[in-house]
Amino acid sequence: MINNSITVKQAAQALKAADNILLLCHKNPDGDTLGSAGGLMFALKKLGKTCAVCCNDIIPQKYDFLNLEVFEGQFIPDFIVAVDVADTKLLGDKLSGYAENVDLCIDHHPSNTGYAKTVCCDGALPAAAQLVMQVVEELGTELDIDIANCLYTGLMTDTGCFKYSATTAETHIAAAKLLSAGAYHDFIANRFFMSKSRRTIELEKHALNTLEYYFDGRCAVIELPASVLEAVGAQPSDIDGISAMPRTIEGVDVGITIRQVSENMFKVSVRTNENASANEIAAGLGGGGHTKAAGCEVMGSMESVKNAILREVETALCR
Amino acid sequence: MINNSITVKQAAQALKAADNILLLCHKNPDGDTLGSAGGLMFALKKLGKTCAVCCNDIIPQKYDFLNLEVFEGQFIPDFIVAVDVADTKLLGDKLSGYAENVDLCIDHHPSNTGYAKTVCCDGALPAAAQLVMQVVEELGTELDIDIANCLYTGLMTDTGCFKYSATTAETHIAAAKLLSAGAYHDFIANRFFMSKSRRTIELEKHALNTLEYYFDGRCAVIELPASVLEAVGAQPSDIDGISAMPRTIEGVDVGITIRQVSENMFKVSVRTNENASANEIAAGLGGGGHTKAAGCEVMGSMESVKNAILREVETALCR
Numbered sequence: 001m002i003n004n005s006i007t008v009k010q011a012a013q014a015l016k017a018a019d020n021i022l023l024l025c026h027k028n029p030d031g032d033t034l035g036s037a038g039g040l041m042f043a044l045k046k047l048g049k050t051c052a053v054c055c056n057d058i059i060p061q062k063y064d065f066l067n068l069e070v071f072e073g074q075f076i077p078d079f080i081v082a083v084d085v086a087d088t089k090l091l092g093d094k095l096s097g098y099a100e101n102v103d104l105c106i107d108h109h110p111s112n113t114g115y116a117k118t119v120c121c122d123g124a125l126p127a128a129a130q131l132v133m134q135v136v137e138e139l140g141t142e143l144d145i146d147i148a149n150c151l152y153t154g155l156m157t158d159t160g161c162f163k164y165s166a167t168t169a170e171t172h173i174a175a176a177k178l179l180s181a182g183a184y185h186d187f188i189a190n191r192f193f194m195s196k197s198r199r200t201i202e203l204e205k206h207a208l209n210t211l212e213y214y215f216d217g218r219c220a221v222i223e224l225p226a227s228v229l230e231a232v233g234a235q236p237s238d239i240d241g242i243s244a245m246p247r248t249i250e251g252v253d254v255g256i257t258i259r260q261v262s263e264n265m266f267k268v269s270v271r272t273n274e275n276a277s278a279n280e281i282a283a284g285l286g287g288g289g290h291t292k293a294a295g296c297e298v299m300g301s302m303e304s305v306k307n308a309i310l311r312e313v314e315t316a317l318c319r
Numbered sequence: 320m321i322n323n324s325i326t327v328k329q330a331a332q333a334l335k336a337a338d339n340i341l342l343l344c345h346k347n348p349d350g351d352t353l354g355s356a357g358g359l360m361f362a363l364k365k366l367g368k369t370c371a372v373c374c375n376d377i378i379p380q381k382y383d384f385l386n387l388e389v390f391e392g393q394f395i396p397d398f399i400v401a402v403d404v405a406d407t408k409l410l411g412d413k414l415s416g417y418a419e420n421v422d423l424c425i426d427h428h429p430s431n432t433g434y435a436k437t438v439c440c441d442g443a444l445p446a447a448a449q450l451v452m453q454v455v456e457e458l459g460t461e462l463d464i465d466i467a468n469c470l471y472t473g474l475m476t477d478t479g480c481f482k483y484s485a486t487t488a489e490t491h492i493a494a495a496k497l498l499s500a501g502a503y504h505d506f507i508a509n510r511f512f513m514s515k516s517r518r519t520i521e522l523e524k525h526a527l528n529t530l531e532y533y534f535d536g537r538c539a540v541i542e543l544p545a546s547v548l549e550a551v552g553a554q555p556s557d558i559d560g561i562s563a564m565p566r567t568i569e570g571v572d573v574g575i576t577i578r579q580v581s582e583n584m585f586k587v588s589v590r591t592n593e594n595a596s597a598n599e600i601a602a603g604l605g606g607g608g609h610t611k612a613a614g615c616e617v618m619g620s621m622e623s624v625k626n627a628i629l630r631e632v633e634t635a636l637c638r
Contacts, residue, residue, distance in 0.1 A: 176488040176489070198569060249516075250515065
């Protein structure tokens with residue numbers, strides 16, 4: 001329950017009154033947490049504020065063009081803002097010391113735990129960047145190329161390039177303003193949506209070679225044995241993309257990805273559409289999650305784990 | 320050379336003065352030609368006009384939701400409009416009789432041959448739908464869900480879901496208006512960008528299994544033997560998607576797809592980035608096309624064709 005909610009206007013007022021502002025991102029940073037923090041950083045700098053961005057992990061090279069100023073102790077923070085961070089757990093170990101001292105959280109997750117002193121959250125928005133854009137407009141700072149590149153990256157990556165369901169007319173209007181301000185559309189679109197690493201391609205090949213259909217094509221299963229993951233050098237972000245794939249095949253209601261994490265331990269990712277509950281399927285093997293995306297960890301062999309999850313899928317499809 | 324150019328306003332005036340309007344699409348119809356024709360059809364119907372859409376090919380089932388009224392001789396056409404058709408050759412055999420009698424062409428291809436009596440063309444736009452939207456606004460018809468679904472489909476599919484380089488602030492503003500008018504964002508995004516047929520998935524698997532890199536990873540080659548295409552039952556649209564794939568791999572400047580069309584005949588698709596000219600590579604084997612996408616047909620075996628095109632690629636990469 002969030003009873004410390006504030007409006008965009010109040011968030012902007014608080015930021016105007018502050019200085020030496022530290023902007024916290026979530027761990028395993030993505031385009032939205034970095035782009036949102038960066039957009040706010042450049043806007044605050046335009047107002048003469050001292051501020052910088054801080055993250056538990058090293059910022060991946062593909063975000064270099066955002067030109068974020070990373071916090072390395074160059075000032076003593078007086079005001080701490082978390083951006084796109086729904087829960088203090090997501091700050092990561094290195095930033096956990098800040099958990100009790102976040103002055104303002106700007107977020108778009110309906111699950112935000114309300115950990116900050118004040119929370120500006122709109123759970124209907126597809127990206128935190130869309131909310132940060134409102135804050136930046138309220139701050140009265142004109143959009144420039146730096147702000148635009150950051151916010152466009154957040155908007156584009158968290159909406160899956162304007163295809164996810166929370167995308168609205170307002171999202172497109174925000175995008176239009178950012179392009180008018182000079183955001184590098186081509187560069188950003190190419191970097192995040194028009195290129196794949198050789199590693200990703202190799203992993204997709206292995207995944208497709210194991211693809212099997214069950215229950216009249218209503219369930220598709222992909223297997224990722226440890227040997228393949230090691231040979232390819234797969235990263236967590238590569239596996240996320242693969243897990244989403246089987247469910248997107250025409251006619252498939254339940255997509256299953258079974259990934260071997262050690263000799264006898266397997267992580268099962270369950271993705272569903274409106275015809276089945278991922279959460280119920282995963283719960284059958286002691287896991288859980290959301291209605292359309294859930295997971296569980298199961299001991300056994302690839303074969304026994306597959307049989308176990310298929311029994312849960314069968315039950316779910318018969319409901 | 321187009322010396323019969325007219326403005327959006329003039330196009331709208333001509334349409335207002337007309338009735339019994341036949342809207343022609345290009346053969347192998349895509350979301351933009353169908354969506355643009357459909358958007359115009361619904362707008363003209365709102366003005367009380369008799370009109371219908373006509374295409375050389377059967378309209379694929381996935382466009383059923385556009386609710387196009389297909390021309391089957393229900394009136395005698397008095398005014399003929401071609402939408403998204405750059406050249407009369409693209410009308411297809413069945414519609415070739417109309418080639419000399421097109422009153423108005425609305426298009427976004429810089430290569431438009433100017434075959435129509437009047438041409439309203441903006442080669443800078445990413446989709447014909449964006450231009451048709453301007454015409455619809457000029458007609459004074461309010462956007463409704465039917466018009467919006469058609470134009471949003473055109474806009475979304477021809478921009479690759481707002482990722483291709485011709486996407487601008489104006490494109491997003493058009494998208495915002497169409498969503499405000501009730502376009503089924505979720506449905507359209509899911510249908511065109513979040514699902515793949517089992518056939519496509521099967522073809523991708525075969526393609527990835529043949530993937531090879533050359534010249535320090537600057538060239539990627541995919542082979543599609545006739546046996547695979549037959550086994551999968553591949554459609555032209557499936558192959559288009561595959562041809563685009565090798566070039567999108569990180570570090571690849573030239574993507575090659577070799578497709579066997581008969582025992583001794585092979586179609587080679589060449590895709591490049593700014594580091595090489597697809598047109599020059601294809602021209603080396605008697606083909607041609609655009610700077611970034613070109614093709615040629617070559618006699619021989621899969622192996623000899625591959626060697627021949629690789630020699631052209633090597634020359635291009637050394638330039």
